[in-house]
Amino acid sequence: MALVSYELEDGIAVLTLSRPEKRNAMSDAMLNDLGAAVDRAAKEAKAAVLAAKGDHFCAGLDLKEQVEKSVMEGIAGSRSWHAVFSRIQRGAIPYFAALHGAVVGGGLELAAAAHVRVADANTHFALPEAQRGIFVGGGGSVNVARLMGVARMVDMMLTGRVLSAEEAERYGVVNYVTESGGARAKAMELARIAACNAPLSNYAVINALPRIHDSGYDEGLFFESMIATLTQVTPDAQERLRAFLDKKAPRLAIPAERGGGA
The missing domain is CATH 1.10.12.10 (Lyase 2-enoyl-coa Hydratase, Chain  A, domain 2)
Structure with a gap:
């Protein structure tokens, strides 16, 4: 069973993280599935939506998998995240992220790779890497910092600060905040508009x-x-x-x- 499901709706590719029992934590297998879905969308879609099953968008890196890796395996894993996320950011079609629940660590890094972010009112954002003894490895030091600014990212990483959807909007992390349950519909609406562009x-x-x-x-x-x-x-x-x-x-x-x- 794919850990990232793929649907094509009127030219809009919908890529859905499908590991809800693990709060959609990003494993190596899920990253591989995401990369395959991104490559498929590049061939047949005019725009794409990133969404997730369950109560949370993505709770970050699969830490159980991470602790078993050597230094070189960790570097290779980080670069794999960069490669997949770069194909989202620097491809030919725009990506709209529909966010809800936890958008934490690597989940925020994935959201930052999209071009437009829509958050449910119940969404929360955090970068707890420092509390886990690690550092962002999915492009966050570049992409998240560009959205909110270095000083705000430093604050979140040092203190474990958790942002609400409204605070994330003020910080420039998200572009739209919807009522609870409304992020996917709004992201689809925006993707359909963008798909009509040249x-x-x-x-x-x-x-x-x-x-x-x-x-x-x-x-x-x-x-x-x-x-x-x-x-x-x-x-x-x-x-x-x-x-x-x-x-x-x-x-x-x-x-x-x-x-x-x-």
Whole structure:
């Protein structure tokens, strides 16, 4: 039985962690299944959703498996996490994470590899590695730190601080907070919207923006000019631009005014 189930719904790949009896702790076998699902999604989906069965998204690394590894096996294992997560981050399709329950340690590292994160109101986030005598090994020192900032990550790792969904939203860890039980539906809604974008634009957003952010100022602007021009001259872009100019494309969905009052 696969530890990560795979479904394709209207062009949206749904990758579901399926080890609920272990709070979806990430074992080597689950990581291998996740990698296979990611590779399949790259071939046939326009967007993807990361979800999980049971009461928790992912409680982190399978520690029982970890303590039995040698130093070199541990390094190889960490690099395997990096390889799979990189295929999520730097692939051709956007990933939306539907989070609930525990998003802890390696679970937060996995969530950080997605491009957009949606959390149920009951979700909590933690990085307890220091309390276990270890360190993040699934890309967290890069990806989680970029989301919340180094100082906040240091605080969480040193003190064992646990964030609520609302605090995680304020920290920039999650993009949306829903009512309890609503994260998957919201993630699917967002994935369907993204799947309608031009594939090259999606590719540029998830691959060019992080690299521009990491580059120097002038280099970033030069790179931006190249990517902007590349996307604009494609037949897909030309068709979409003409539809907009001819008023055949949908306009922006502007949020209703809050508060009101005369």
